[in-house]
Amino acid sequence: MLEELETLYTEALAKLEQVENTAVLETWYHDTLGRKGAVYLLTRQVGQMDPAIRPAFGKRLNEVKNDLQAAYDGRLAALKTAELEAAIASSALDVTLPGRPLPTGGLHIVTQTLRDIYRIFGDMGFQVYRSPDVETDAYNFELLNFPPHHPAREMQDSFYTTKPDVILRTHTSAGQIRAMQAYYPEPVRVILPGMCYRNEQITTRSSIQFTQVEGLAVGHNISMADLKGTLTEFARRMFGAGRQTRFRASYFPFTEPSAEMDITCFLCESKGCQVCKYTGWLEILGSGMVHPTVLRNGGYDPGVYTGFAFGMGPERIAMLKYGIDDIRQFWGNDLRFLQQF
Amino acid sequence: MQVPLSWLKDFVTIDRPVAEVDRILTNAGLEVKTIEYIGIPGADLVWDRDLIVLGHILQVEQHPNADKLVLATVDYGADAPEVVVTGAPNLFEFVGQGDISSRGLYSPLALEGAELYDGHKDGRVKMKLKGRPLRGIHNRCMVCSEKELGISDEHEGIILMVKDQWLPDYQAGTPMQDVLGDAVLEIDIIPNIARCASMLGVAREYAALTNQPLRLPDYHVVMDGPPVEGKVVITTDKPELNPRFVGMVIHNVRQIDSPYWMQYRLRLAGQRPINVVVDISNYVMLEMGQPNHTFDYDFLRQRADQYAPDGPIHIHTRLPQPGEMLTTLDEKVHKLPPHAILVTDPLSNLSLGGIMGGLDSEIKPETQNVLLEAAAWNFINIRRTANALGIHSDAAFRFSRGVHPSQALLGAKRAAELMRRLAGGTVAQGIVDYYPNPPQAATVKLAYDYARRLSGLDLSGEAMADLLRRLEFAVTVHEDHLLATVPDHRLDIEGPHDLVEEICRVYGYDNIPNTILSDPLPPQRGNPKLEQEERIKDVLVQAGLQELITFRLTSPMYEAKLLPGSEGDAWPYVALTNPNSAERAVMRHSLLASVLEIAAHNSRYQERIAIFEIGPIFIEDEEEILPTEQTRLSLALTGQRGVPGWQGNNAGQYDFFDLKGILETLFGELHVPVNYEAAQHPSYRPGRTARLLLNGQQIGVMGELHPLVTERLDLHIERDQPVLAADIDLDALIPHIPPYYQYAPISPYPPIEEDLAVVVDVGITAVTVEEIIRRAGGPLLKDVRLFDVYEGEQIGKGKRSLAYHLTFQATDKTLNDKAVAKQRQRIIATLAQRLNARIRE
């Protein structure tokens, strides 16, 4: 019996050596250590055994069983590791293959730019006020201190409608008086975004429709220094903390003093490039102290109130930031353009 | 306006670098757009200070071996003069005249080694001057043409300047950089600096900004001709349109070429030299800003012989008679608008006042006697007339921006004196000056407190006064205010705010501090409607749609494409009287049409189109001045659901239920209970159209576009490819978006899930079935999800099976099967009773 056990032991170990995958290993286990395996069959014979050798045999049987179990466990672990390694090795991907494309949406670049403007001015207490696209000549011009035939009107070629004195607004400044009338007698701090229209040749630089954001602050003690500080703050948040601003005297009928704000060119760091026309400066917005006539037309006594106003073009800002060279792209809405932003 | 720096230097000292001059002027509102450099550093060709110098021509002799060459002896400041071989035709007249040094003829002389442009090559090709023999005579220098120095393309002759009292006292050998070298500033003249539309105007500004004295031109005129008295009278009907008219007569002018310096300056300033009389007229306009006009005096006199043989020439300004015509000196015939002011005599009109001379009365080559006009005109009227006639002359440019009447007399005197000196004329004694109502110089009161509040500058009254005095205001300082009298060249100062601008400009905008708003913050109300619109955009972007912003101008014809079988909708349009094109002639009625226009464009390039826009439409309102502007949301989907990758695109094509899913997601996010109901709409395919109902009110329409519509839209899509679209009224939707809502608690108890397939008649809508299930299921029925729709023989003709996945769950206990079975039975029974439904096992 003992020899039989030893033979079983030796042969089982030898077989185990040969096992090359977990499936064969399971067969080995079934045949050797399983419920009806060889070791079990020997165990069943212990009862009919000579009692004298029974303890020694039993002891050896247990040893063999434990050894085989341990050998099995070891083999199983080794095979599993090998199989996993093989599986990993055979399943390597070319990680440079493109990912699965997602159908994505996006906001129009002008909306994105407007939101930047809303956020920055919102932080300074400016709320969004909107006014109509189709305006009266009074709100667009007269109340803003543009008399009929005034030279400044020529700077803005209006679209006229079949209704007398009704035009498409040429600038969002048209909303200034409306905002003042809505807020009076409270102080005013608003930005007025919107679509504007001018009867111009459609070129890479000009369009018959464009967006503008006007800003207006009216209060008791608002100065040119506040205008400069507020707009410089905006410029740094919009274009980077390192930007310097320059204010140049300019002319708008509805502000006095008037100023254009330039920022140091962020494309060339003011060394001079094609975009800044080698001046190192980029023109960003027009601004000024609200003209007393305009304050009065809005209901505010210019002897008591002062204010500032400014206006900028989101398309120009986006064109500068992203190097867009054709303003027609904005309303062309080619998805190949829009989806880049 | 082109402003040569050298010209400004007549009136003010400029010792700062050009870049600094640029900065000073630009910051003060005289924006320098570009700078063109001539001969000085910054130019493409810099004239070497040692090698390109002023030469004095002493003698000109024929070249012994060549007919077409001469030998010019030139003093250039060295110990001995240089003999130069040249073929310059404008030297030939001096051959054989011996010593001509007393004639003061000067020319630029380039010495060996100088870099120049090659006069014989096209364009601007640089070359280095090398000495070489020319027909046997060694030549190492060159007298230069304008082309060789890069001044112009002129290479016919050399530059020949006659030294007279006008040419500064330069010596032979002076570097040409100092003689003709220049920087020409292109300055943008905005409306409120019309006073700067001249060299003197810019110089005056520069003098103020740099706190230097201004040197005015010499307005003295020597009048020693016969008296003008009794020879010319001037009157007007319209002093408000023509407040001043100054006339002077100059006899015996010679229409020769103007001196080189004047031609040179005119060309730098962008004017083409003609002859000395015309050039003087232009020169005075450019120099001090007063346009003026020269009439042929003898022509006027001959006409006067017809209407007043013994009387004076009668110049009269008036408005045109009906139908009156005028031929301007550019030979164009104009029909005159009723507001055009004319210079006339009793026979007919002579010129278009302030804009352009008439052809007949214009000076001619043989004219010897000139009537010089310098007048003042109402700027708005000049603008209207010039625009109406489409004439954009230099005179109209200035008069339409405003020239103060005080300048007319100065301009006339300056031009007359130049004609005396440069054209050999004799100025008649006396000036005819029609100036019925000279305006009082305006005095403006400025309170210091207001100035400080507006500017943010803490300046004393004296400091403010000093800044204004630099601009030639006469200022008196008082305790809390100053009084500033406006100088007579300015028309733009109306009130104290104008003075504050002048104070800020001269003080320097850059020197004003930057402060943050310290005024109280106004009440913060936000803009709730805009915030909701932006939220809707975000949801749609998350759903994979691209936002558009389209043209709001369109044409009724384009919009009618969406309404087959009709000419368009019944609403009136906001229509333009001056559209840019027929395609953009009215404000749109349909945002969806705008979105579909973009879909059509993109269909050429895109397999997948999923787009939307939020924007206004415009309905003309006959009762109100302004139209109604309504806010719409329009969506369009067509093409592939997925984006093709290398693993293929098997997601299929967008259909009705993709659009519906997007809308359900949107309204779910907004927490508005929108219902869908089968509907009819001419834009949409019958049977695949739904209207959107919110609390019983229609807020929009969605569906598959009618095949007749897609056909008309020029969409590049497959045959039968559906185009899905929706058009929603946000003004109706947004007020219903709740500001907040209740959340649904998550039950810790396990749900019991069951499937239920209901067979009903085909006509019964899914929403009806689902509603009955939900009602009958009671509060334990947490969720109902349709997972299969089947029609087929297995269930019989005219029947449809709808399979639902039901989730039962209680929030307070674990449900047992018995409780669920009871609910299920109730659902089945109700369906059977209400819809005659049976359950498919």
Ligand SMILES: [Zn+2]
């Ligand atoms: Zn740059």
